Amino acid sequence: MIPALRIASLLLALVALGARAQDLQPIKDAGPYVPSPDSVVSDMLKLAEVGPADFVIDLGSGDGRIVLTAAKVFGARGFGVEIKDELVRKSNEAAKNEGIAGRVKFFKRDLFKTDISQATVLTMYLLPDTVNLLKDKFLAELKPGTRVISHDYPLTGWIPEKYVQMDLEDKVQISGVTTTLIYLYVIPAKVAGRWSAKMPPAVARQASLELRQQLTKVSGSARLDGRDVPLEDVKLRGDRLSFKLAGRKGEFTGQVKGKSIEGSFSGGGPKSAWSATLGS
Numbered sequence: 001m002i003p004a005l006r007i008a009s010l011l012l013a014l015v016a017l018g019a020r021a022q023d024l025q026p027i028k029d030a031g032p033y034v035p036s037p038d039s040v041v042s043d044m045l046k047l048a049e050v051g052p053a054d055f056v057i058d059l060g061s062g063d064g065r066i067v068l069t070a071a072k073v074f075g076a077r078g079f080g081v082e083i084k085d086e087l088v089r090k091s092n093e094a095a096k097n098e099g100i101a102g103r104v105k106f107f108k109r110d111l112f113k114t115d116i117s118q119a120t121v122l123t124m125y126l127l128p129d130t131v132n133l134l135k136d137k138f139l140a141e142l143k144p145g146t147r148v149i150s151h152d153y154p155l156t157g158w159i160p161e162k163y164v165q166m167d168l169e170d171k172v173q174i175s176g177v178t179t180t181l182i183y184l185y186v187i188p189a190k191v192a193g194r195w196s197a198k199m200p201p202a203v204a205r206q207a208s209l210e211l212r213q214q215l216t217k218v219s220g221s222a223r224l225d226g227r228d229v230p231l232e233d234v235k236l237r238g239d240r241l242s243f244k245l246a247g248r249k250g251e252f253t254g255q256v257k258g259k260s261i262e263g264s265f266s267g268g269g270p271k272s273a274w275s276a277t278l279g280s
């Protein structure tokens with residue numbers, strides 16, 4: 001074999017070996033099988049405002065109750081992933097018996113290696129260290145606006161949009177206490193950076209925005225015709241951004257679509273359009 005070909009085949013063999021090594025890694029146990037009580041399942045799905053347009057993914061789906069209820073009661077589609085064969089079989093059988101097998105599926109799959117990008121709602125009832133190991137995966141794979149619901153354990157450092165706390169006798173045999181918590185998070189769009197902006201003429205002829213972001217917390221300033229003006233009341237929920245200009249009337253709202261923002265400005269009179277493009 002000529003040297004260049006030998007090197008290429010050696011590289012291919014190494015890549016194949018790397019992929020196999022990753023597949024051979026032991027599956028991390030993200031938590032024992034403990035089903036969420038039915039009332040908690042219902043409260044989780046209500047808190048996420050699940051509806052027919054939603055695609056629900058449950059990580060560590062147990063007997064499938066969260067995804068099954070999302071489909072049966074709330075009209076959603078989705079899938080669950082679970083490592084225990086018997087639970088996967090039972091969940092698919094229940095879906096078939098309920099007549100919803102066309103809308104929900106259960107797979108024997110490691111949750112850490114599952115592509116979750118299809119979710120509009122992601123649910124989990126997993127060990128506290130596991131939910132925190134998943135944070136980077138959520139930010140990398142989930143679309144802005146995706147609702148993440150965690151039963152009992154919070155994502156450390158993330159501010160929940162809502163949470164509910166209740167006491168349930170059913171929980172005593174699971175966790176030793178009656179306290180039950182459900183956290184709702186909304187995946188924020190990525191807005192950090194310098195945006196060149198087109199503002200209504202009454203606001204500025206030349207404009208840019210400088211945004212800083214830590215998850216859902218956003219701050220920054222606008223440069224309007226050569227003058228820096230701090231932003232106030234900056235809010236980011238999913239892909240929806242809103243802010244005010246310090247010392248001026250009116251509010252800007254907009255939708256973040258990747259590297260562009262399109263929105264409207266209401267300053268008392270008729271609304272006018274504004275837009276921004278990242279990095280130019």
Ligand SMILES: C[S@@+](CC[C@H](N)C(=O)[O-])C[C@H]1O[C@@H](n2cnc3c(N)ncnc32)[C@H](O)[C@@H]1O
Binds near residue numbers: 061082
């Ligand atoms: C606490 S139970 C929750 C079951 C269900 N989500 C519910 O709330 O009723 C956690 C489930 O995760 C499963 N599990 C643990 N590690 C996993 C992994 N790496 N990949 C997929 N499932 C896993 C367990 O087998 C168990 O059924």
